[in-house]
Amino acid sequence: MLKMARKSRASGSSVENGSMEKQADRIVQTLKSKKLRVTPQRFAVYANLLDRTDHPTAEQILHDLNQNAPTSSQATVYTSLQALRDVGLVREVLLEEGVCRYDANIAPHHHFRCKSCGKIEDIAWEQFQGIDLQRLRSGLKVEDYELTVRGLCDRCDRAS
Amino acid sequence: MLKMARKSRASGSSVENGSMEKQADRIVQTLKSKKLRVTPQRFAVYANLLDRTDHPTAEQILHDLNQNAPTSSQATVYTSLQALRDVGLVREVLLEEGVCRYDANIAPHHHFRCKSCGKIEDIAWEQFQGIDLQRLRSGLKVEDYELTVRGLCDRCDRAS
DNA sequence: TCTTAAATAAGAATTATTCTGAGTTTATAG
């Protein structure tokens, strides 16, 4: 139905089609390196996630992709996200009840969530060097950890 | 339908009914101090949560309460948990997709979750003194924060 | 180009949670 996503994505931004092509190739290579078949839908989901920093839900990604023309089904967005998660290209972020958000930034980092507007913001890993996991009680084998900070973002803090 | 929960809970453990009574009174006082009406169902939900450290889901609590005789409906467990959360007596713990777990330990602490068996364990707050929230970028007003640690618990680590 | 394992789509199914509306219980004032 769809031609390769890398072709169908060429429009949109008016400048830098050259670098967009390069970015598309990078994505293709990344997917292949993880032994994932490069399908238009999977490509689109990953490209969309790489393109934003707002930790969208599956539903938001779906809506975004189908904005102009239908390109992907609900089920496919979910399975694409699962596949990308399984190979470690995206990670799930659990900050609210009920929904699962996704993040293509897999470098270790922490999260801040505004209690008022719900906005999520990354916090650089280096800001919390003090954490010393050696002090964990013996027996637990730590694989990763993450700090969740809640409060008010600047905008909501000013408004209140 | 039920007589006051503090009465109907008296059986069960064979020892220390005296101290159970005291515990029940404490719960009643706690609820009253938060201006919550002390109903058998609400009492039971809170008592159940205080009695365990495994961060159950709403469904698990419901099942537990209705084990012998039906004492509470699904909807009521949910609204009880909401009420308790709203006054700060329990907190939600979000460590997995899809479900919301509850914790009556409201003292600040962190969480460990075993990636293999899903077991959740508390981590004492003092174990991570190093965290310095002053270093957060200005503008964000921090209200609380929590560390989520993932890995293997001793049991699963040994098994693997 | 052929082949085929892997991926997609549409809709049904499942799961967790919330809502609705009617009937109960409880605190409190009279």
Place this chain on the structure above:
DNA sequence: CTATAAACTCAGAATAATTCTTATTTAAGA
């Protein structure tokens, strides 16, 4: 006490997020 209103409970319907099912399509290697 008794009346009253507000708060609470319940069963079942409704909603929302996600997964499953099955037939069809497709990417990519031989």
